[in-house]
Amino acid sequence: MFNTFKNLILIVSASLVLIACGQQGGGAGSKKSKTLQNTQKAGFVKCGVSQGLPGFSNADTAGNWSGIDVDVCRAVAAAVLGDADKVKYTPLSAKERFTALIAGEIDILSRNTTWTLSRDADIGLTFVGVNFYDGQGFMVRKNSGINSVNDFQSGISACTNTGTTTELNMRDFFNSKNISYEPIAFEKADEVVAAYDAGRCDTYTTDKSGLAAQRTKMTAPDDHKVLPETISKEPLGPVVRQGDAVWEDIVRWSLNVMIEAEEYGITSSNASSLKDSENPQIKRLVGSEGELGSAFGLDNEWSLRIIEQVGNYGEIYEKHIASTGIMPDRGPNELWTKGGILYVAPAR
Amino acid sequence: MNLKTFSLDLKNKKRLIPQVLTLLFIVLLISYFTFNAQVNMDNRGIAFGFGFLTQEASFDIGFSLIDYDGSRSYARAFLVGLLNTLLVSVIGIIIATLIGVTVGIGRLSSNYLVAKFAEVYVEIFRNIPLLLQLFFWYFAALRALPLPEQAMNFNDISYLTVKGWYVPKFIWTNFSIFIYSVIAAFIAIIFVSKHAKKQREEFGKHIPSFYIGITLLFALPFLSFLIGGVELEFEIPVLKQMSATIFNFRGGVSIIPELMALAMALSMYTATFIAENVRAGILGVGKGQKEAAASIGLTKAQILKLVVLPQALRIIIPPTTNQYLNLTKNSSLAAAIAYPDIVLVFAGTALMQTGRAIEIVSITMGTYLLLSLSISSFMNWYNQSVAIKEK
Numbered sequence: 190m191f192n193t194f195k196n197l198i199l200i201v202s203a204s205l206v207l208i209a210c211g212q213q214g215g216g217a218g219s220k221k222s223k224t225l226q227n228t229q230k231a232g233f234v235k236c237g238v239s240q241g242l243p244g245f246s247n248a249d250t251a252g253n254w255s256g257i258d259v260d261v262c263r264a265v266a267a268a269v270l271g272d273a274d275k276v277k278y279t280p281l282s283a284k285e286r287f288t289a290l291i292a293g294e295i296d297i298l299s300r301n302t303t304w305t306l307s308r309d310a311d312i313g314l315t316f317v318g319v320n321f322y323d324g325q326g327f328m329v330r331k332n333s334g335i336n337s338v339n340d341f342q343s344g345i346s347a348c349t350n351t352g353t354t355t356e357l358n359m360r361d362f363f364n365s366k367n368i369s370y371e372p373i374a375f376e377k378a379d380e381v382v383a384a385y386d387a388g389r390c391d392t393y394t395t396d397k398s399g400l401a402a403q404r405t406k407m408t409a410p411d412d413h414k415v416l417p418e419t420i421s422k423e424p425l426g427p428v429v430r431q432g433d434a435v436w437e438d439i440v441r442w443s444l445n446v447m448i449e450a451e452e453y454g455i456t457s458s459n460a461s462s463l464k465d466s467e468n469p470q471i472k473r474l475v476g477s478e479g480e481l482g483s484a485f486g487l488d489n490e491w492s493l494r495i496i497e498q499v500g501n502y503g504e505i506y507e508k509h510i511a512s513t514g515i516m517p518d519r520g521p522n523e524l525w526t527k528g529g530i531l532y533v534a535p536a537r
Numbered sequence: 538m539n540l541k542t543f544s545l546d547l548k549n550k551k552r553l554i555p556q557v558l559t560l561l562f563i564v565l566l567i568s569y570f571t572f573n574a575q576v577n578m579d580n581r582g583i584a585f586g587f588g589f590l591t592q593e594a595s596f597d598i599g600f601s602l603i604d605y606d607g608s609r610s611y612a613r614a615f616l617v618g619l620l621n622t623l624l625v626s627v628i629g630i631i632i633a634t635l636i637g638v639t640v641g642i643g644r645l646s647s648n649y650l651v652a653k654f655a656e657v658y659v660e661i662f663r664n665i666p667l668l669l670q671l672f673f674w675y676f677a678a679l680r681a682l683p684l685p686e687q688a689m690n691f692n693d694i695s696y697l698t699v700k701g702w703y704v705p706k707f708i709w710t711n712f713s714i715f716i717y718s719v720i721a722a723f724i725a726i727i728f729v730s731k732h733a734k735k736q737r738e739e740f741g742k743h744i745p746s747f748y749i750g751i752t753l754l755f756a757l758p759f760l761s762f763l764i765g766g767v768e769l770e771f772e773i774p775v776l777k778q779m780s781a782t783i784f785n786f787r788g789g790v791s792i793i794p795e796l797m798a799l800a801m802a803l804s805m806y807t808a809t810f811i812a813e814n815v816r817a818g819i820l821g822v823g824k825g826q827k828e829a830a831a832s833i834g835l836t837k838a839q840i841l842k843l844v845v846l847p848q849a850l851r852i853i854i855p856p857t858t859n860q861y862l863n864l865t866k867n868s869s870l871a872a873a874i875a876y877p878d879i880v881l882v883f884a885g886t887a888l889m890q891t892g893r894a895i896e897i898v899s900i901t902m903g904t905y906l907l908l909s910l911s912i913s914s915f916m917n918w919y920n921q922s923v924a925i926k927e928k
């Protein structure tokens with residue numbers, strides 16, 4: 190008899206938990222952003238990053254993250270929480286990243302992720318913009334005698350990351366050249382590099398920025414080179430869950446503000462002094478004109494905080510990508526006014 | 538699973554209530570999760586369905602036992618992954634059993650060095666996390682193995698390199714006839730051993746069934762070559778230069794280093810547990826049994842084969858079944874070193890490319906469940922066949 194009773198209590202209490210969870214789970218389509226509310230309640234932005242890609246998202250020995258992908262999350266934290274440091278980073282492999290975002294473990298995925306149609310449409314994700322225009326390339330050993338992708342021959346073995354666009358592009362590329370190849374796909378980038386370094390594969394293929402960044406981790410970086418060809422378009426940018434339009438806008442415009450700030454010459458050091466600028470667009474960006482923040486339920490200084498605490502795109506690029514020697518030349522990631530393709534909608 | 542425990546005891550109402558409630562609770566729980574998943578997926582615009590399985594996979598896999606390339610379907614990619622999982626599990630189980638039995642017997646050796654060595658082996662390999670061992674074997678292998686142009690050469694037909702172990706490829710004509718001859722040999726062996734047993738039990742006559750069996754196993758397939766029209770040719774790997782410093786072998790079959798390292802790590806690790814089972818099993822057979830057997834004049838080999846092993850096996854098999862299951866499940870660590878098993882290929886790449894998390898994860902879980910159930914029912918069957926039958 191006692192056992193029956195105990196069982197009953199267990200069942201009832203378990204059902205109560207379930208009902209409670211059920212109520213919490215609902216509530217789609219409201220005008221307010223659930224993600225924003227949760228973020229403000231928690232006091233930090235939940236940000237998914239790579240497991241270590243210098244220049245993009247990389248942790249130092251003390252566990253401090255930096256890079257241009259990290260700065261997207263920092264910008265959002267500055268905008269919605271007032272402090273760019275209030276970010277919780279979750280390192281994710283290429284394979285895990287979308288599941289983590291969909292499951293709500295993170296609210297922004299900023300991890301050198303390529304914007305493609307099927308990702309955007311298929312899996313409940315939304316891409317908000319591009320913070321780095323990239324393309325896939327190949328790395329080979331300098332002494333290999335291979336100077337161009339046209340020197341590749343059938344039988345070549347290629348190491349890469351699993352669950353990436355790289356895996357798909359590689360197949361298209363080798364097929365179009367009629368070259369049979371051996372793909373070796375690892376879950377973690379460190380293992381790819383180690384296997385390539387040990388001679389398991391003849392070439393290492395991924396985003397060119399990734400190649401440049403990973404090369405800095407190799408035992409003898411100077412023994413390797415990146416081939417000149419680019420075999421794909423890899424627009425890398427932050428991703429959010431589908432279904433929270435306000436949060437999506439916040440992340441998109443936090444990124445846009447950094448790029449537009451560079452366009453108007455607003456930097457982390459001069460931003461607050463530009464409040465009385467002649468130029469109305471500059472005034473809007475530093476929050477002394479208009480009410481841009483209210484559209485997302487934020488105050489008017491949100492964009493000023495981004496520029497002051499994180500910097501404009503040019504400053505970020507210089508700090509993480511150029512001065513570290515990863516890609517000194519901005520190439521397509523230069524402003525449209527300076528011959529690049531960085532062009533964002535105006536914040537007004 | 539014992540079905541009797543599930544049947545409701547109608548006479549005893551007190552027991553009936555909790556059973557019905559538990560059942561109700563489980564049904565509710567499952568429907569709740571299904572419903573919630575459905576709602577959440579609808580909200581996020583995710584459709585549920587298995588139609589994607591017939592779509593083109595569009596990614597390649599480096600190592601496959603069957604014909605595959607990216608133009609085949611996701612279902613085919615699943616099959617490639619499954620077969621690779623089976624391959625490494627079977628190899629792992631065989632090697633782990635061999636090492637395990639040897640080490641287990643070694644631990645009981647009267648030779649101090651042998652016993653100590655076996656003990657140290659068990660302690661080391663049992664206590665280091667498997668993933669670490671896997672990385673150790675993989676990167677140790679990659680560091681130790683030579684580049685193709687300096688390959689370790691075995692009689693000009695087989696080469697060991699950092700890119701794999703290249704062995705001749707068998708090219709068969711009339712392969713099915715060969716297979717039939719092997720099956721015929723096995724059937725013949727079963728008959729011979731049945732007959733031998735009868736002769737021994739009824740007339741006390743000893744027929745060397747083991748040697749007859751071996752002879753049959755070779756003779757019948759040999760005949761299939763002589764008169765059955767079976768032919769076997771070998772394709773021998775040859776070194777090819779692909780650029781100034783890049784060489785590789787073409788032709789033949791490549792046993793990739795990922796497979797070697799994974800099989801090595803799995804079997805070295807699992808062998809420690811099997812060794813302990815074997816030791817416990819042998820110790821579990823009473824001393825009196827051996828002494829009694831010796832007193833009726835059985836030789837040492839006969840004592841081991843006829844008295845100790847049959848009894849020890851009954852102690853060894855159930856926990857060893859568990860180890861076989863563990864090994865199979867542990868093979869999913871493959872993804873860490875790029876061995877394309879079912880987790881890497883299907884629950885990894887295919888999941889990423891399709892976004893079908895729920896479908897793919899349930900298929901993968903179902904597959905592992907099925908694998909585990911098959912292994913344990915096979916082992917149960919084997920266990921019953923060695924169990925002492927009361928007469």
Ligand SMILES: N[C@@H](CCC(=O)N[C@@H](CS)C(=O)NCC(=O)O)C(=O)O
Nearest residue numbers: 239240241283302303353354378399
């Ligand atoms: N942009 C590609 C590739 C992304 C990717 O995973 N790249 C690797 C190599 S650069 C990486 O980020 N590795 C770092 C890590 O493992 O966290 C994609 O979105 O599929």
